Amino acid sequence: MMIRGGLCIIVIALLALTPAVFAASITHTYTFNTPAIQIENGNALILLDGAHSWAPVGEPLLPTQAVQLLLPPGEEAVSISVRTGDPVLLGSGIQVMPAQQPQPISMLDPALVTDHNVEIYSSDDLYPAELTGNLRTDFLCGHGIASGLVFPVQYYPQSGEVYYFPEMTVTISTQPSVQAIQAHAELLQRSEAVQKRVTGLVQNPQANASYGPEMPMDLDIWDLLVITTSSLMPYYDDFINDKNLRNISTTSITTEEIYATYSGNDNQDKIRNCITDLYMNHALQYVLLAGDTQQIGCRKFYVEAGSYSAYIPSDLYYGGLDGNWNTDGDNYWGEYNEADFFAEVMVGRNCADDLVEAVNFCTKTMMFETDPVVSELLTGLMVGEDMGWAAWGSEYKEEIHQGSSLYNYTTVGFPETFSVDTLYDNASYSWSAMNTLRPMLNEGPQLMNHLGHANWDYVMKFYRDQITDNNFSNNGINHNFFIGYSQGCIAGNFEKNNPDCIVEEFTTIGHAAVAFVANSKYGWGVSYGTNGPSQRFDREFFDAIFGEDITVIGRTNDDSKTDNIAWVGDPYYRWCYYELNLFGDPTLEIWTELPGSFEAEIDDFVLTGSTEITVNNILMLDATVVVAMDGQVLGQGQSTFMGNAVVELDEPIASAGILDIAVTKENILPWYGQMEVIEPGITLTPASPPIILPSTGGSFDYNIQVANDSDYPFTADIWCDLTLPDSTISDPIIGPVTGFMLAANWSGNRDRVLVVEGGSPGGTYTCNGYVGGYPDFIAAYASFEFEKLGSDGCFWDGSWGSYGESFEVSELEATVAAPENYxxxxxxxxxxxxxxxxxxxxxxxxxxxxxxxxxxxxxxxxxxxxxxxxxxxxxxxxxxxxxxxxxxxxxxxxxxxxxxxxxxxx
Known part of the structure; x- marks a missing residue:
């Protein structure tokens, strides 16, 4: 990274000398079908596929086309222009619906219909006056991406004439900037996964090639970083080991180590610098903040939206690694021009205060991922309340359940393979949390989606003190834990401590939820219609799962945000972007198919010194096999078309113990197995040490003992050789005795004599004994040294003598009983x-x-x-x-x- 930084300084210096030399531009053309007009209560909604209906409050609600274009490396957008053909008249005498005032979802008596902005609607000036807006540049893993809006429909309010453009060609002018050069020099990653993210976000994916080929990863890769306190860290060991075994490379660091090692203005800054370090040097993708805000502090972003303002607890601070989120150094973090909306790493938080909550989190997560109740996985539950608004909660939820193209954007709902229950208030029915919803949650629906009033201690009509292990019985065995998503206000305000907020309770008790996405401040809706800002994020979350196949929950939550990035100039959208935090493991996989299973086969044991492990009967191509011991990954491999995998280990197995082996593949339950590592015993004992032979040569007695202390019989080769004074290795002086059967719990020894010729060179010799596979596989080793005096320049001629008790197989002394059967x-x-x-x-x-x-x-x-x-x-x-x-x-x-x-x- 020092090389990257040096290059960055040079380029920035050059930029300062010639700021305009490198200016460039990119162009992209958008085409549009003829819009339709839908009349609601005398107001018209202009329908145009793919162009989300949006406008500032009270102004004409018109289609907007998101612009998301990949910029040249090291550059940012400085201006946007559009070229159109002649506009096409869609109609006249039309009164376009005004954009409604977003209201906090917790508001029991919201304002009535938002009236028209009189200044605009009484004018016959063209609206909008400009065809573009909200241009900004953000950076994702070193890739500059311009986002903004173009307006394919224009309106003359007084005459009611509506025009649209069938085609719009957008040109974005770019030039190098300090921030863009730093992002490219310091944060650029070109892995296949990063390129897939980038090309999935932009409308000119062909520009991806300008950033160069995929970068080879010649460094230790960490997929997931767990950050917690030293007192809680031991309780995450099983969780971390399981992640590694399932090929999610996971490491950990304590907050104490971070604060002592990394610089920063405060602890949050130090934690973010640690994350940035691991991202830059180890390609980090996910972070689990394993602690409440007393253990791991949060950063609060400031947003003003209408008459409301808030400091919003947001873990996006730890995910977006460009800049510092507070360029001007004031008390207002996350202002519009300071934000980094594209997160390099996905962040989730487990708000554990103590070891019980830490163990609950780890247990629930591992059970959900590795051993769920399969029959309940393809299930959902939609929960909607009567909020006292014109629109019922059920109307919001059915857009997610069934999928929807309302308000000019399409989101995919639950597929037919899912069984989805609904629980909705209506004019004649109001459900009860404890009597109606609680039994349904205890049945273990995988995905639960809610809209209704909430507060830090209240959501889904539950009060905080009702979220207990006595009231919830789904334990991952009888029924699954559920994944929750709520638009309710403040239910996810995790900065609230003593007592904690209600979503923390759902995710830290031993039952209930395995993960939850919730708002740390107000959720936002509209009292008439369903085009509220929070609804947009909610719809995009489930569209990520069922429409885009983004099923790792940290990426699911991120995608629901980046799909809305063109509208973050609207403070209500920016508010939602910040406040939707993930309570749970960011690498948690959402199940979208009934999983299959493996019936893999492994041997019962393996010998120390082994360099490969074979797993048979996998019966699937490209399944991943990981071998670990004592929490350390020793190697990994892929299954072949023959249905087996040979895992080459990084190093020979050094000691006896237990190997943990896992076989994993998407939408297949992981298979776990264990192999015992047997370390054969071999001992070489000279009769009368120290042995010093005269220059004329001589002989000495020694004993060789071989043992198998395990319950498994096996065959191995036994041999001995010598290391000469010049470090060369002799031919075997015993054996190799091949295919020697070491019975279970057997040991045997032989007395031997070694005769050393007088003509042999003087110096120190080593007698080596081995058990394994001659000549290269060594499972056990022993040795002793002896010295021969004299240095007469003679050389080893191999004429030494070695004799004594034989190691023939027929002479074995079995000390264990024969088996009861053949x-x-x-x-x-x-x-x-x-x-x-x-x-x-x-x-x-x-x-x-x-x-x-x-x-x-x-x-x-x-x-x-x-x-x-x-x-x-x-x-x-x-x-x-x-x-x-x-x-x-x-x-x-x-x-x-x-x-x-x-x-x-x-």
Missing amino acids: NLVQVYPNPFNPTTAISYWLLAIGHVRLEVYDLSGRKVATLVDGWRDAGQHQISFDASGLASGIYLYQLAAGANIATGKMVMLK
Whole structure:
């Protein structure tokens, strides 16, 4: 990053010398169908597909076309112009509906219909006078994006004439700026995921190529950062380990470490600088703030909207990493020209105050993601209240339930695969929170959407003290936890402490909600109609899920905002943009299909020193397999068309323990398995240390002991060699003894003698002993040193002597009882290429037939067919003449038959 910063300084200096040399422009053409006119109570609504109905309060409500164009690297928009053909008369004598005054959704007695702006409606001046507006530049991961509005419909209020333009060509003039150059130099990322976000946001995706190719990621990538206090961090360990196991690379840092390590004007600034550091140097995508505001402070953004103003708690501060959100250094953070509306990272918050709430959050999240009640996943619940307005809550909610194209924008509703219940107040019915809604929530609908009056301690007609584990029974086993979304006012005001706000209660108790999107200040609606600002964000949230397939909840919430970025010049929209915070894990995946499942297979154990792990029977292509031990990821891989995965580990397994293995794929329940890591024992003990041999040579006694302390028998190679004084390695002085069977809970030792020739060079020698797979796979190692005097320039000629008790397999001293029945003890190695050893036990003498078949049932080999004594037996299978694939072996001994599977990979 220092190189990027240096380049940035040079370019900024050049820019200061020649500010206008680099000016450029981009052009884009928009086409429009003929608008329709809909009359409501004597007022006309102009309908034009894809052009959202918007205007300042009291002014003619006309279609507006969002402009979102990708700018040249290092530049920002400075002006916007439009070229049109001749306008087309749509009609005359038309009174266009005025835009309604947004009201706080908590208002019980809102003002009546907003009247026409007399100054505008009594004039015959063309409205709007300009065809463009709200031009601004924001930056997403170093990409400059211009947003603004064009107005394809114009109106003469006095005569009532309405015109539209079938085509509008927009030109945005650009030039380099300090902020744009800094964004490009310091925050640019070109991963596939980032490019997908950028091209999905802009109307000129072909310009993406101007930012260069995908950048190779040669750094440690962190998808998710968990920030919490040192006292709470241990309670997130299982959550973090599970994320890593499911291929969501997760790291953590305590607030204490951040405050001690990072600079900043206050703790919030230090936390944001930490996030920026991990974004720049580790491609961070998500942040979980694991603590309430006493543990992790919030930043409050100031907005004035009509007669209302507020300091809005907003975790967007930690996600939008350009600038500092307070350019002029006053007490008003997040003013319009200071904001960074495109978030580089997605932020969620778990408002845990103590270990109980932290454990509740982690448990609910992991259960919902890994082991939900599958039959309840494709369910929803729409909840609407009588707000005392002309429009019922049900009218708002049905636009989301069914999907809607009202007010000139289309959002997709729940698909037919979902079962959606509704609970609506009407003129003759008012539902009860405890008696009606509570049982429905306890049934575990996945998605719950609400509109109604609320406050910090009241939402969905519940009071805060009713949100308890006694009142809610959905525990993730009998019924699912739910994901909530409410337009209600202030219910998500997470800066409220002692007591906490009601949405915090829903998400931190052991039942109820696994995640919730809610307002930290007023939600905004209109008393007549449903074209309120909060409704726009609500509709876009569910459209992200069902229309755009954006199902990671942090990105879902972000998309509902960026779909509205062209209108953030309207303070009511900006208010909503800031206040919609996610209470939950930002990487939480919303289920949109009934998930399938894996039936993967792994061996029971693996030896230390292993460098790969094989998972079979995945039966799906491109499933991700992650292998971890003690919370550390050792390697990951993808399943092949054959339905298996061979995971190459970053390093050989160093010690005994348990491997955790997970197989994951989108819309498939994760599969978890464990393998025991066995560390064979080997000990080399010289008889009379220290050993110092004269220059004439000599001999000494030593003992080699090999052990298997596990409950699993296995075969391995045993060998010993020498490290010479010049660090070269000799040929084996014992073995290699190949295919040595180490029975379960067995140990054996041998006394040996090593004869050292007098002509051998003087110096220090090391006698090395190994258990593993000769010559490269080492599962266990032991050694001792000895010295030979003299330095006569002679060299090693390999003529030393080594003798003593043999390590032949037939001489094994088994110290454990034979199994109660015959058994295929081991196929090793498996997978193999091209030979493997099949070992088995027999309780008594009898006739044995051991045969191998391919998957079509064709017999490919008969390995044993005759009488065998009781005890242990081993046979080699050579598949050199066979194709790669899965083979079945069958052992028949008397009336007993056993089968198994082995994989040959060439």
